[in-house]
Amino acid sequence: MNQKLKSYTAQTYVAYALIAPAALYIILIVAWPLLETIRLSFTNSSLAGEDYVGLENYQKMFSSKKFNGIVTRTFVWMFFSVSLKLIIGLIGAVLLNANLKGRSIFRVLVMPPWVVPIAIGMLGWLWLYNGYFGIIAGVGMRTGILDGPFGFLAYKQSAFISTIIADVWVGTPMVTVFFLAAMQGVPKDLYEAAYCDGASRWDRFFKITLPQITPVIITMSLLSAIWTFNSFEIIWILTEGGPRGATTTLIIDTYKQALGNYKFGRGAARAVVVMILLMLFAGFYLALLARINKKISHE
Amino acid sequence: MNKYNPFEKILIYSGILVFMTFILLPFIEMFYASLRPLNHLFRSPYQFYSDDLSFWAYREMWNTVPMLGRYIFNSFFLASCVAILTLIFVIPAAYAYARFKFPAKNTSLYVLLAINMFSGAVILIPLYKLLRTLGLLNSYQSMIIPGVAFLIPTAIWLLKSYFEKIPIDLEEAAFVDGASRVQILRHIIAPLSTPGLVVVGIYAFIGAYAQQFLFAITFNQKKEYMPIPTGLYEFIGYQSVKWNEMMAAALVGMLPVLLLFIFLQKYIVEGLTAGAVKN
Numbered sequence: 422m423n424q425k426l427k428s429y430t431a432q433t434y435v436a437y438a439l440i441a442p443a444a445l446y447i448i449l450i451v452a453w454p455l456l457e458t459i460r461l462s463f464t465n466s467s468l469a470g471e472d473y474v475g476l477e478n479y480q481k482m483f484s485s486k487k488f489n490g491i492v493t494r495t496f497v498w499m500f501f502s503v504s505l506k507l508i509i510g511l512i513g514a515v516l517l518n519a520n521l522k523g524r525s526i527f528r529v530l531v532m533p534p535w536v537v538p539i540a541i542g543m544l545g546w547l548w549l550y551n552g553y554f555g556i557i558a559g560v561g562m563r564t565g566i567l568d569g570p571f572g573f574l575a576y577k578q579s580a581f582i583s584t585i586i587a588d589v590w591v592g593t594p595m596v597t598v599f600f601l602a603a604m605q606g607v608p609k610d611l612y613e614a615a616y617c618d619g620a621s622r623w624d625r626f627f628k629i630t631l632p633q634i635t636p637v638i639i640t641m642s643l644l645s646a647i648w649t650f651n652s653f654e655i656i657w658i659l660t661e662g663g664p665r666g667a668t669t670t671l672i673i674d675t676y677k678q679a680l681g682n683y684k685f686g687r688g689a690a691r692a693v694v695v696m697i698l699l700m701l702f703a704g705f706y707l708a709l710l711a712r713i714n715k716k717i718s719h720e
Numbered sequence: 721m722n723k724y725n726p727f728e729k730i731l732i733y734s735g736i737l738v739f740m741t742f743i744l745l746p747f748i749e750m751f752y753a754s755l756r757p758l759n760h761l762f763r764s765p766y767q768f769y770s771d772d773l774s775f776w777a778y779r780e781m782w783n784t785v786p787m788l789g790r791y792i793f794n795s796f797f798l799a800s801c802v803a804i805l806t807l808i809f810v811i812p813a814a815y816a817y818a819r820f821k822f823p824a825k826n827t828s829l830y831v832l833l834a835i836n837m838f839s840g841a842v843i844l845i846p847l848y849k850l851l852r853t854l855g856l857l858n859s860y861q862s863m864i865i866p867g868v869a870f871l872i873p874t875a876i877w878l879l880k881s882y883f884e885k886i887p888i889d890l891e892e893a894a895f896v897d898g899a900s901r902v903q904i905l906r907h908i909i910a911p912l913s914t915p916g917l918v919v920v921g922i923y924a925f926i927g928a929y930a931q932q933f934l935f936a937i938t939f940n941q942k943k944e945y946m947p948i949p950t951g952l953y954e955f956i957g958y959q960s961v962k963w964n965e966m967m968a969a970a971l972v973g974m975l976p977v978l979l980l981f982i983f984l985q986k987y988i989v990e991g992l993t994a995g996a997v998k999n
Binding site: 688 | 724735736739761764766767768810812820822830832833834837838839841842847849868869872931933938950967977978981985
């Protein structure tokens with residue numbers, strides 16, 4: 422319509438004017454802070470003031486064994502958490518996709534962990550993980566798996582696993598809902614044709630459903646990797662990165678350095694590492710989206 | 721082909737049972753704990769059975785943490801402000817994306833998607849310094865300002881898709897009759913897109929309610945502005961934790977978002993999954 426009514430340039434001006442408030446807001450609150458973080462990473466900024474220190478923050482960071490351990494730990498934590506979310510989410514979606522009574526109720530009942538504020542949900546997990554009075558330790562003690570009270574968040578390995586489980590709990594509903602939506606988008610006639618050819622339920626899943634929803638599985642793996650990487654509240658509330666650093670991921674370390682000790686410079690250097698990794702993820706994701714879109718428009 | 725034999729049915733239902741137990745156990749256990757007296761909770765190993773369940777904790781929690789009501793109000797107030805501000809910024813932008821062609825349109829839409837991927841934690845340092853310079857630390861604004869920024873991208877995408885569903889002929893007709901852009905927006909687009917605006921507004925409200933914790937622990941130390949996710953920590957006392965009251969308060973704190981979501985889950989899920997699934 423617009424070509425008829427107004428010239429292209431006038432239209433552009435109107436569009437830009439309409440977008441300007443949102444764009445300026447994001448530039449001020451997101452884009453400028455990102456650039457400022459990069460600048461701060463070359464200073465020893467603190468509440469007292471700042472001086473340019475060149476690459477000192479980076480040199481210290483990369484030469485510290487602790488930091489390298491944190492990077493490795495972040496990726497191990499992420500790997501387990503994302504894999505579990507995808508596997509459990511896929512199984513959940515298959516179960517809820519079955520044409521049985523009550524499935525519409527179950528579909529709503531999956532969502533609470535996703536919707537409820539993470540910080541509040543984690544209080545429930547703190548209680549579940551309680552070594553003396555919690556239900557998990559209780560079941561362990563009564564079945565004889567545990568020979569006494571066991572603080573799940575108090576030991577290095579069990580804290581690592583416990584935070585992963587809580588993160589999987591938060592992330593699984595969304596993965597399930599997206600997989601379910603994708604499964605319902607698979608054309609019904611594909612199944613009917615396969616059924617007529619005598620394909621078993623199993624065959625239909627592996628030869629039709631899975632290939633059809635692969636783009637969504639790939640997209641969700643990346644998205645969920647990004648969100649898991651960013652996960653802050655879960656670890657912060659359950660363990661604050663402890664015991665003895667066993668659950669300190671990059672995001673937790675960045676936060677501790679920057680706002681625990683008000684060492685803005687050192688924190689900023691860590692934030693820059695986080696930023697670069699996130700940009701890599703985002704780049705992958707956007708390239709993938711562009712490819713999928715192209716494929717769809719070609720078909 | 722959609723018939724299952726009894727064996728398959730049992731298999732699927734037991735699978736669903738296990739899956740749902742994982743998802744819902746924390747909520748069920750929170751609710752159960754909130755009904756039990758404190759001395760029953762403090763027994764080791766865990767007691768599965770209590771005979772004197774009551775809603776006592778739901779009354780007592782207001783005395784244990786006298787500011788609890790204020791924290792709940794703060795959470796509502798913060799989330800409402802963030803949702804309203806988000807809508808104000810997003811409505812014109814989403815309209816522009818839905819109706820106009822302009823240079824860098826697609827690129828900027830993808831940039832918005834990319835912004836979604838940055839956690840608040842990366843930009844906290846400059847924001848902290850900015851809010852400190854402006855004298856806004858320890859205020860409602862310190863939690864509202866960053867909150868809005870992280871909801872704008874998704875809200876633009878969601879609302880854009882609602883605007884695109886409004887037939888363009890209506891606008892053309894009004895335009896020919898001499899209506900201005902603003903008049904079209906007010907008298908045609910706004911009424912027709914009310915359902916979309918409500919969904920996006922509620923999405924923003926839920927999102928704002930959920931993301932309060934990080935900004936609250938970083939930018940605010942004043943009790944009177946604390947939202948409920950941080951306020952709940954007051955149940956953790958010097959001697960012991962009043963678990964039953966904390967769980968009761970936690971459930972009350974999450975109830976508003978749960979109710980909103982249950983009423984609108986269909987629309988919100990449709991809107992969010994549409995992008996990723998169909999694109």
